[in-house]
Amino acid sequence: MKIQEIREIIKLVDGSSIDEFSYEFEGVKVKMKKNGSGQIQQTSTSTDQAPQAQKTVETNAPAPAKEPQVETLVSSEGLEVSTDNNTDYHKILSPMVGTFYESPSPDEAPYVQVGTKVSADHVVCIVEAMKLFNEIEAEVDGEIAEILVKDGQLVEYGQPLFLVKAN
Missing domain, CATH: 2.40.50.100 (RNA polymerase II/Efflux pump adaptor protein, barrel-sandwich hybrid domain)
Known part of the structure; x- marks a missing residue:
């Protein structure tokens, strides 16, 4: 997975109403989670390299507007x-x-x-x-x-x- 693809995913998650996103493909795992302050924490792990290799990127973004909770269908x-x-x-x-x-x-x-x-x-x-x-x-x-x-x-x-x- 290229860094540009990860950046595009970060933009999509940041602009959406989802709070958590995870993706796994060919031994690469990407997990993003918005915390209460609107920051996205992204962790990428590749199983082809060292098993514990992790990279974390934090992006500051405005906190999303609070919407009424809707049950996930x-x-x-x-x-x-x-x-x-x-x-x-x-x-x-x-x-x-x-x-x-x-x-x-x-x-x-x-x-x-x-x-x-x-x-x-x-x-x-x-x-x-x-x-x-x-x-x-x-x-x-x-x-x-x-x-x-x-x-x-x-x-x-x-x-x-x-x-x-x-x-």
């Missing part, structure tokens, strides 16, 4: 949403790692809300990755049943973004 184990185990729900998944945006710009209305009727080619959100804004489509005809992420949140590849009650 998605975990690394899977989806934790009460859908009454109904198989009529289709998950719209993130096709990439990036930042989720619910509207085309901050001063415009969201693409969809809970209850919005969508068609397969209806744009439901944008995922921004490396300065590219990628429109995400509904993939199925139906109605938005649940929005699983918040505007500005960092999302992972394959992470569920919406539940759609398919027609």
